[in-house]
Amino acid sequence: xxxxxxxxxxxxxxxxxxxxxxxxxxxxxxxxxxxxxxxxxxxxxxxxxxxxxxxxxxxxxxxxxxxxxxxxxxxxxxxxxxxxxxxxxxxxxxxxxxxxxxxxxxxxxxxx
Amino acid sequence: xxxxxxxxxxxxxxxxxxxxxxxxxxxxxxxxxxxxxxxxxxxxxxxxxxxxxxxxxxxxxxxxxxxxxxxxxxxxxxxxxxxxxxxxxxxxxxxxxxxxxxxxxxxxxxxxxxxxxxxxxxxxxxxxxxxxxxxxxxx
Numbered sequence: 001x002x003x004x005x006x007x008x009x010x011x012x013x014x015x016x017x018x019x020x021x022x023x024x025x026x027x028x029x030x031x032x033x034x035x036x037x038x039x040x041x042x043x044x045x046x047x048x049x050x051x052x053x054x055x056x057x058x059x060x061x062x063x064x065x066x067x068x069x070x071x072x073x074x075x076x077x078x079x080x081x082x083x084x085x086x087x088x089x090x091x092x093x094x095x096x097x098x099x100x101x102x103x104x105x106x107x108x109x110x111x112x
Numbered sequence: 113x114x115x116x117x118x119x120x121x122x123x124x125x126x127x128x129x130x131x132x133x134x135x136x137x138x139x140x141x142x143x144x145x146x147x148x149x150x151x152x153x154x155x156x157x158x159x160x161x162x163x164x165x166x167x168x169x170x171x172x173x174x175x176x177x178x179x180x181x182x183x184x185x186x187x188x189x190x191x192x193x194x195x196x197x198x199x200x201x202x203x204x205x206x207x208x209x210x211x212x213x214x215x216x217x218x219x220x221x222x223x224x225x226x227x228x229x230x231x232x233x234x235x236x237x238x239x240x241x242x243x244x245x246x247x248x249x250x251x
Contacts, residue, residue, distance in 0.1 A: 023129070024158040025122035054129070054147070056154050057220035060211075067212035084147040091226060092219055093207035 001053060007033040011110060014042035019051030027058035031065055038069040044109060045070060050080035060094055067097070079104050113138070116176040120161045120191065128157050128176055132187055135178035139185035139248050148227035149246050153187055155220035156198065156242045164193025164240070180248075184229075189242040195235045198224065198242070 003026035004019045014037030022030060037045060045066055066076060076098045081089065089095045101108075116131045118124035132153045136146035157174060165172055175190040198221045206213075225231055230245040 021126070021129070023122075023125045023154055024162065025125050054150070056151060056158065057223055058158070060219055064211045067210075072210065072212045084144060087144075088151070088223065091223065093209075094211055096208065097211040 003029060005030045005033050007036055009037060009040050009042060012041075012043040013046060013110065014040065014044070015046040015048065017048040017051070019053075021054040022052060022059040022062075023054070023056045024058040027062055030059070030062045034062060034066045034069060038066070042070065042074065044075050044077065046077045046079060046104070046109060048079050048104070049085060050082070052082065052085060055085045055088060057092075060088070060092060063094060063098065075099055077101060077109055113178040113180070117173050118176070120165045120172050120174050120193070122158075122161055124161070124174065125154055125157060128174070129154055131176055131178070135180065135185060135187060136246070138178075139180045139246070141185065141246055142249065145246055149185070149187065149244060152224040152227040152231070152244050153189060155224040156189055156244075158220060159196070159198070160189065160191045160193055160240070160242075164191060164196055168192075168194045183248055185246045185248060187244045187246075189240075191240050192238060193240060195240060197233045197235070199231070199233055 001020040003021055006017050008015045016033050018030065063076065078098045078100045080103060081100065113135055118127055129150050132150045133146055136149055141149065160174055172192050177188045179186045201218055201221050204218045204222055228244045229247050232243040234241040
């Protein structure tokens with residue numbers, strides 16, 4: 001299924017909704033949204049992943065790119081990731097560097 | 113299954129993924145096993161396309177085959193890029209480092225090796241052959 005990435009920025013939070021399949025061919029689209037969010041100096045990056053059916057290591061590299069562009073102090077939230085995507089994050093230790101939540105928790109995320 | 117030949121470009125990853133998922137379905141793999149196999153093949157195909165052929169200074173094709181056997185499903189990728197045995201890459205030892213402090217690279221091959229029941233590599237007649245084997249569920 002085609003990959004789609006869409007970015008909204010409000011209240012200093014960059015929120016990117018991902019859907020479809022994130023392979024190496026699709027990753028530049030995701031990275032472009034990360035760059036746009038970084039340019040706005042967002043304080044948090046929230047990745048809405050419930051519609052993301054597949055993520056290759058190109059997606060992991062995009063997360064590294066986000067940390068490098070935005071700075072380690074910008075928390076990255078992964079919301080609603082599917083089981084297999086979560087498995088990839090855990091297998092590679094990326095779950096230590098992001099905050100995984102089942103659903104969007106405004107109280108936790110928007111408290112700046 | 114009929115073999116699939118695609119040009120070694122990133123846009124071929126989608127068709128390769130669909131081919132692998134179809135083979136996994138024919139072999140009766142469950143969703144998780146199918147996902148892992150697809151991820152493994154996708155990662156190695158990405159390396160062939162992104163590094164193997166550019167390093168060889170040429171363009172070429174990737175051949176994908178799938179063989180549903182009695183007990184296993186065997187998927188293979190063949191290419192004429194530079195010889196590269198992914199098993200030669202050492203397992204990354206930085207999995208517990210914060211991601212911003214990690215060296216990039218090796219993650220895809222790691223996921224590929226972890227995901228399949230058996231992985232084999234051969235270099236025969238100027239062709240790389242990456243072989244991915246999954247056990248079929250008991251019927």
